[in-house]
Amino acid sequence: MKLMVILLLIIVIKTGNCARILGIFPLPARSHYILGSSLMRGLAEKGHDVTVISPFGETTPCKNGSYKDIILTDFIKVNDKKHFDLFEIDKMDFVTYGLMMNYLGNDNVEKTLSHPNVQKLLKSNEKFDIVIVEQFVNDALKAFSYYYKAPLVLFVTFSSNAWINPLVANPAPPSYIPEQKIDFDHKNFFHRLKNNIIYVFGELNRNLLFFPAQNKIMKKYFPDAPDLDNILYNASLVLLNSHISTNKAVPRVPSMIDIGGFHLKPPKKLPQGLQEFLDNAKEGVVYFSMGSALQSVNLPIEKREALLKVFSRLKEKVLWKWEDDVLPGQPSNVKLEKWLPQQDILAHPNIKAFITHGGLLSLIESVYHGVPILAIPVFGDQVTNAMEATWNGCGRYILYSELNEKKLEESLKDILGNSKYRENMQRRSKIMHDRQNKPIDDADYWIQYVIRHRGATHLRVAGLDLPWYQYLSLDVYLFICSVTFLVFYVIYNSIKFLISFFRKNESKEKVKKH
Known part of the structure; x- marks a missing residue:
């Protein structure tokens, strides 16, 4: 019962x-x-x-x-x-x-x-x-x-x-x-x-x-x-x-x-081939993905070549989300996959850096797992997200229009070689995890x-009840300016009148004396 x-x-x-x-x-x-x-x-x-x-x-x-x-x-x-x-x-x-x-x-x-x-x-x-x-x-x-x-x-x-x-x-x-x-x-x-x-x-x-x-x-x-x-x-x-x-x-x-x-979820076990690739990367792995809307396969040849040249000179391995079967000029240290379980990959301890388009999901997941980023923002909020991460000391960014071999290599080497980026990202990660609910x-x-x-x-909020000019206090500023102008106008004309009045009196005095 x-x-x-x-x-x-x-x-x-x-x-x-x-x-x-x-x-x-x-x-x-x-x-x-x-x-x-x-x-x-x-x-x-x-x-x-x-x-x-x-x-x-x-x-x-x-x-x-x-x-x-x-x-x-x-x-x-x-x-x-x-x-x-x-x-x-x-x-x-x-x-x-x-x-x-x-x-x-x-x-x-x-x-x-x-x-x-x-x-x-x-x-x-x-x-x-x-x-x-x-x-x-x-x-x-x-x-x-x-x-x-x-x-x-x-x-x-x-x-x-x-x-x-x-x-x-x-x-x-x-x-x-x-x-x-x-x-x-x-x-x-x-x-x-x-x-x-x-x-x-x-x-x-x-x-x-x-x-x-x-x-x-x-x-x-x-x-x-x-x-x-x-x-x-x-x-x-x-x-x-x-x-x-x-x-x-x-x-x-x-x-x-x-x-x-x-949207974050606890990391799951990776597919065997991917797990082995990450586990065996003694020098670490650079993860590269341009998200779901932007696809690496559509990168112009000159941008792609810049990436390939820099990746080929890295001691680290590179895991690249590439949406095709073949990547011309693929270096031996680069592994390609058409789709990747991003959250589970970022949770792996051998991921040293994440090259991203700067989408907010990618940024949030990077912070959650404490992985520094190199952002290559293209449109929308990606630029803002990239700037936020840089401002927080969690990575760097290169505007897509300015992406070239020299800037990419310098930025990536800095992120991989300077511990401050990972330390700052780890601090941010603690902030993200420190939540009441x-x-x-x-x-x-x-x-x-x-x-x-x-x-x-x-x-x-009360501001929603006001038209835009009242919300911005433009009517108040206009009133203050009008009153100020009127006061100065009255003062100016009063002084002008007094000066004119005294001058006329002086003239009359002079005429009387003569």
Whole structure:
């Protein structure tokens, strides 16, 4: 009898904590999906009932809760047809880059909302307690929150940035917080000047071009929804894939929660051939991967040749994620693999350095395992991530456009020969591991918190209630300047009048005397 009571109590507790969660991750990029699915699987393992809209799908069932895929079929095939050389993005100026992101965002949102599987969901009787949307140039998708009358949670695959800060009134002075795609030193005047220009362009672009276009798409599929302006600023919670161990200390409003590192898993045993290669590397191993979106096989010949020449002169072995069967001119100390279990490799004690594109997942995994990096950033947040690691003394970076044999050899030899990089990375690793809770536990707690408090509007900062000119106190500065001008104007004219008055009196006195 007692056992039955205990079991019933457990069922009641589990049911009480179970939430119906809709997650929307429509970007056809594997690295983004890894994070989105890790978050949603983590929530499902907590006992929640989750539904995920994405171009990918899960094959392994969850142990607890429920995980349902709504797959955006053919998204990846369509994306492949529109393929362009990602290594060319670094040549784009910030205006072209911003307009390109507008196009990609509008196209992705249109295809998501028009997809038959999404339309089927919208026409069903499904109910959700909370809606999680990946914040990535897809703001019209926030209308799902309005449609289901559920609190909105935004998930950001990197740290706080210009795409999210204004939506929750998070302070982000361009004097020291860099925009994406910029090599930035906050103590350099010209860097700050450029950063401010890009910041202003970004704000104008989003408010004058991007948001109106997103509003038009949203109204097409949610005709009864209010204007996007009334939905944009209503996020109850923002989950950031960042942590103080990998990112500089910057302001955070109460609704922003750092959960960086939530996707990390305990290292597993490596395949036999790979295990033997790493175990037998007496001088150590340099691991090289450009991530999932960028592929080494697409590197221009001159960049590839620079890498090969430097690698051939290393005493260390090199493990290279190379997406082809053959690498022309492959040195004897280089091992190729089309796919590699990156977290498990970085956990191996013989890994001496990680040459990376600077993606945030790679940076987080490097910090977690204490492996110094040499970053070769190409686009997006990769430049910022590379700068953060360098600023923290955990590695170095070479802008992709400046990559050559001389710079590569000098930087790599410095990282391999100078113990400070590994020591700094080990210190950062301790910071990452020194946490009160597991990041997925924090995500689960705050999502349930928002549900319990019906949107948790008390986390909303007062700045969201002000128009931009009041938020920036421009009306106050204008008033002060106007009053100051008026005071000086009155003083100036009073002095001018008095001088004129006394001069006239002096003239009259002189006339009388004569």
